Every structure is written in C-alpha cells, then in structure tokens.
Amino acid sequence: MQIDPRIKSRPLYDPVVIRSKAKKHLFIGAGAELDALYASLPQEQCIRVAGGADGLTEALRAELDKVFDTLPLASAVYVCGSEGFMWDIRNLALAAGLADEQVQMCKPSTKERRLFCTHCYEITEGVTHSPQVCSACGRLLLVRDHYSKLHGAYVGVQINAEDPADIPETEELV
Template sequence: MTASSAEPMFSTPRYATEVSRHTASRRIVVAQQASLATRLLHHPAPTLLLCLGETLPGSVEQESLPSSEALYLRLQMLLEQAQAGTRLYVCGDESFLWHVHRLARQAGLLGDEIELFKQGARRRLYCVHCGHIQDIGSEGECTCGQCRVKLFVREHFSQRLGAYMGVCIDPDSPYAPEVRS
C-alpha cells in the first residue's frame, strides 16, 4: 500500500475544524443540537442560531424549532431574505449537513459562504441500483431499505445527492433473495 492510497478519495468531504475569520454582514448558525454550536458563536458579526429543541444560555439570538422540517422551512425563509455578505455555519451529522447545504445552495449561497462542521456518525447512502436514499451509521455494508440488495458503502461521495454510493456486494447475485410466504 502506498502513501497516496491511504488518503481519502477526492470526492470524500472535508469538514471545517475551526471557524474561518471571513467577514460577514450576518452569520446564521444551524445546528442539530445547540450544544454542538457553542464554538461557532464567538464572532463579532450579528449571529442567529437555529437549532432543534434546545437553546443555550447567553446573549446570542436563538430560535429553537420543534422538528427538522420546521428548521428547514425557517432556514429557507431566512436565506431567501438574506442580504449579500451572509455566511452560513452548519453543525451536525452528514445527513443534516448536506440537506442544509443543498437548501443554502438552492437559495443562492455560494459554496464559499457555507462552512460545515461534522458532529456524529449518521450519513446518507444512495443505492445505485434503485435510487433509494437512506440514513446509515458508519458501517461499511448494509441492505438497501427499498430493493433489499446487500450494499457495499463506497468512499465516493456525491455532493449533489449529499450521499455516499452503495453498490451491490455480490455481482453474481445482484437481486435480493425472494421472500417466500
């Protein structure tokens, strides 16, 4: 094995480890859990924290939303009204990060205006056989929730889909075994 083969695949996402010091007219921090975002809140620009279910003590403007769907709708509204110079900071697992990333890009933010901070092991998997997308953990193999094909989780990540690619483990038996009743 060479040193270059130990490096991650070019498509594997790389996440921020510390907050950049880019200037911003407004900062929106979106977090699955407010406690994960504390290190993202210390910045001179006006900051709004959107999070699920909990809030943090302190003086930062916060909105706690009851569900992911409510958070996504609120974020979409904020981004549609955002002025130039708004930056987005997202903290959560990969499933959450890439859903928020897709919303932000659809609203017109550039990739450079979005910073992603990975927390947690949940990620999305795309079955290349049937097109089903499902959430998985860190496992390297799983069964597709729709077509039941046993999948190998490749390192290749599609930013467009926000998911890793799942391919059939056994090409000699590409279909799920039939269930007999």
C-alpha cells in the first residue's frame, strides 16, 4: 500500500465556473478571472464588492454582512485574493446560511500562508518559509501542509521542542 504524499486537508483550487442556476452572483475581490466571469452575466444578477487587498477589514466585514443578508437561497459567491482571505469569506458565507458548494475560490494570489500556532492559538500572516517564528509566542514552528478551514490557516507545530538550540535550515514553501 502506498501512502498519499499529499496532505488531504490542503485545499485544491479548480477553475471557477458560473453556477448557472444561481439567482444572484456575488463577486468579491479584484482579479482578471473574476472580471471575465462578471462580464459574462446580466448585471442585474450580479453584486460586486471590491477590496480584499488588506484582508477582511472591519469595514469590509460590515459591508459584506449587509450584502449577505440580501442574498436569496440560490446564490453563488466568487472570491479572489490571498488564501486566508478567501477562506474568511467562505466562513462568513457559511454563517450566513450558504453551503460550501456555493462559494468558489480562485487560485490564491500569492504563495504566502497564514499560520496557526498550535501552542498559543495565535495567527501569523504572510509566511513564506519554514520553520517560522510564531509572531505571538516566539516558538519556532514547522509550517505543515495540514490546513484548517475554520481558521483559514496552515497548522504550525514547534520544530525544536526537545532542544530549542536546534535550529533547522529554512526552506521556501511551495
């Protein structure tokens, strides 16, 4: 038996396609892939919300809460931006009563990862290398491919718990 080298929880991003039966289409973020889809639909069926470059800010969240509140059951959400931001949007959509299959994500705009520290439960943004120092507790974390959809983050575990003097070589994340 062969062990699958890919961590199953790591999301895959398929090309975004229009959910043709949806009554309302909500586009969040700016990107060429979304522009083309947006242009292909009748404008009265579409809502476009810009932003996302700075993640899910308080202002954007307040705006989206209002927009989600107007959506009918048969809606579709398309989002682009950083991986963590897109999963934040997915979690907002689920809380608003939408299903996973109603939220489609573009390929993440960068390779930067959001990292969840399994020791202090805090988040470190923009991670590109492993190991990475936790921005909150300072532990040196192995950045795993294991993904938490709830946190929209990769899981980080201390890499040198037994010998803090042991500092492994840094690798770039893909």
